[in-house]
Amino acid sequence: MSLRKIETFDVLVIAINGKFPGSIINVTTNNNVVVNVFNDLDEDLLITWPGVQMRRNSWEDGVLGTNCPIPPKWNWTYRFQAKDQIGSYFYFPSLNFQRAAGGFGSFIINNRDIIPIPFAQPYQDIVLMIGDWYSRNHTALRTALDDGKQLGIPDGVLINGKGPYRYNATLVPSGIQYTQIDVDPGKTYRVRVHNVGISTTLNFRIQNHNLLLVETEGRYTVQTNFTNFDIHAGQSYTFLVSTDQNASTDYYIVASARFVNASLWQNVTGVAVLHYKNSKAPISGPLPSPPDDTYYKGLSLDQARSVRQNTSASGARPNPQGSYRYGRINISNTYVLKVMPPVTINGSTRAAINGISFRKPNIPFRLADNHSLQGAYKLDFPSKPTNRTPVYPGGWTAILVSLDNAGYWNLRSENLDRWYLGQETYLKVINPEENGETEMKAPQNVLYCGPLQYKQKDQSRSAASSAFTARFNFTYLLALFTVFFIFS
């Protein structure tokens, strides 16, 4: 016999200016972006902006290889340019598993007015941040990982920081706050969807509505209709959604766990509501079905592989070298990177790439080089896994990277738990022809730490002139979540 008890309690989330998720940064190509970050947490903080290219400027990338952490109660100003790019991205705290508690937000780079987008101007933008969620706080999750434990099945999926609509009275108790998106009928919306979660792949779908894929990670795509789309942790996709349905009721927006045992993971389902302003009734009934790959396991892979860049559209383009004929590009270096489940190294559970697990440096490599400090890192990363059997046990992919951006760049797992356990390294990209001169100089407010701590001065203000300035106050916020305990 089992006794079920439902409780509601407070969980601390990381909020920005009191908001969870944080504010949208909405800029235009080539804008200078200035973000003054106030760290009111009781931990170090760094904000990273993946996808934003930081041309020749790894100093603002917000990861441990390039920046000293912002200590608790300090503030630090990021200054960078959203140069020559467009797209939908998200920013988040890069240290200490903090992303599991929030601190993330959307980062949009719009085309300049004179550069046409490859579709009619949408009526409005809608941003959806979807992600798996644990009721334990990020310090408890960290402790579990440090102890070599797995995090287990998440407690749910949040959509824009809120829990599921009560689509099923058995699965979802009453009183949970959910996200409702209000739309006008007969319009086309640009829906930017980000999987900000820890590790769960989510299948995204909107009941009775086509998802016309138009952009991903800063590239306009060949436009393709989907009824649902698999979004892995860390990925961003933009769809055009036409509100072309009968408004007899509202419609479900669903983000459900993928590649898992559905009966065990049925609570790991985010449900929001698409509400037409002339809607006649609330929604009820079953959710739209997830993809069924009982008979064909390649469904998701085929979907991902069908995504093609529209090379005649505006936006970032592949390197013109070879006129997109990748086969003709001469390859200067090949690295085989082998990623394995966590292993025990030196008595603790670690995740590794080619058998090497990343340890927090006491000084960022970029800073160490700037001050000619030796020994902060080694340049001996193996180009092949040390143990080559079994080969490609779980699948493989080949990536062509043109190293056209001088700096120190982070290469890591997008699974937050693997990243936390050390699945990370850095690429040091120098420009031999110009003696490294093309890289930007350290910013005036560069932070010092570790062996250079003695150089750290008081914080000083320097005038900001830019098209976009934001002030971000990172604090803990008490958010009400409802979670379920089962006592047997």
Ligand SMILES: *[C@@H]1O[C@H](CO)[C@@H](O)[C@H](O)[C@H]1NC(C)=O
């Ligand atoms: C690609 O972009 C061009 C230029 O904007 C546009 O005219 C065309 O319709 C797009 N093609 C597809 C298949 O999306």
Ligand SMILES: *[C@@H]1O[C@H](CO)[C@@H](O)[C@H](O)[C@H]1NC(C)=O
């Ligand atoms: C971003 O700004 C553009 C105008 O520059 C506006 O059209 C768009 O709706 C804004 N998007 C969001 C999500 O605020």
Ligand SMILES: *[C@@H]1O[C@H](CO)[C@@H](O)[C@H](O)[C@H]1NC(C)=O
């Ligand atoms: C996080 O959870 C742990 C264990 O439940 C608790 O001891 C700790 O106080 C919590 N931390 C915060 C900041 O709420």
Ligand SMILES: *[C@@H]1O[C@H](CO)[C@@H](O)[C@H](O)[C@H]1NC(C)=O
């Ligand atoms: C609600 O979910 C439970 C558990 O999956 C299922 O047995 C039940 O049929 C669902 N109820 C409705 C009305 O769909």
Ligand SMILES: *[C@@H]1O[C@H](CO)[C@@H](O)[C@H](O)[C@H]1NC(C)=O
């Ligand atoms: C899902 O949530 C419901 C409602 O609280 C609960 O009864 C059920 O046991 C949960 N299922 C799983 C697999 O955790």
Ligand SMILES: *[C@@H]1O[C@H](CO)[C@@H](O)[C@H](O)[C@H]1NC(C)=O
């Ligand atoms: C996508 O679906 C809509 C509605 O069915 C249709 O009008 C449109 O032509 C389709 N677009 C593409 C590129 O298939």
Ligand SMILES: *[C@@H]1O[C@H](CO)[C@@H](O)[C@H](O)[C@H]1NC(C)=O
């Ligand atoms: C809208 O849907 C309702 C319920 O399915 C149906 O009765 C009605 O005829 C539909 N209206 C239109 C204009 O399709």
Ligand SMILES: *[C@@H]1O[C@H](CO)[C@@H](O)[C@H](O)[C@H]1NC(C)=O
């Ligand atoms: C899914 O989990 C249920 C409950 O534990 C189990 O009975 C079932 O065999 C599992 N299905 C698969 C395909 O593993």
Ligand SMILES: *[C@@H]1O[C@H](CO)[C@@H](O)[C@H](O)[C@H]1NC(C)=O
């Ligand atoms: C690639 O290498 C071949 C053979 O060395 C050379 O002929 C060709 O010009 C190179 N192509 C490029 C784009 O550098």
Ligand SMILES: *[C@@H]1O[C@H](CO)[C@@H](O)[C@H](O)[C@H]1NC(C)=O
């Ligand atoms: C293992 O731990 C010891 C003691 O902390 C340390 O000196 C050594 O460098 C560690 N070795 C590796 C491979 O991390």
Ligand SMILES: *[C@@H]1O[C@H](CO)[C@@H](O)[C@H](O)[C@H]1NC(C)=O
């Ligand atoms: C270190 O940074 C300063 C300021 O940006 C720059 O002038 C100097 O050339 C750099 N030194 C080295 C060795 O990189």
Ligand SMILES: *[C@@H]1O[C@H](CO)[C@@H](O)[C@H](O)[C@H]1NC(C)=O
């Ligand atoms: C900290 O914030 C204050 C107040 O806005 C500002 O004057 C100062 O420049 C900031 N310091 C840094 C290092 O960004």
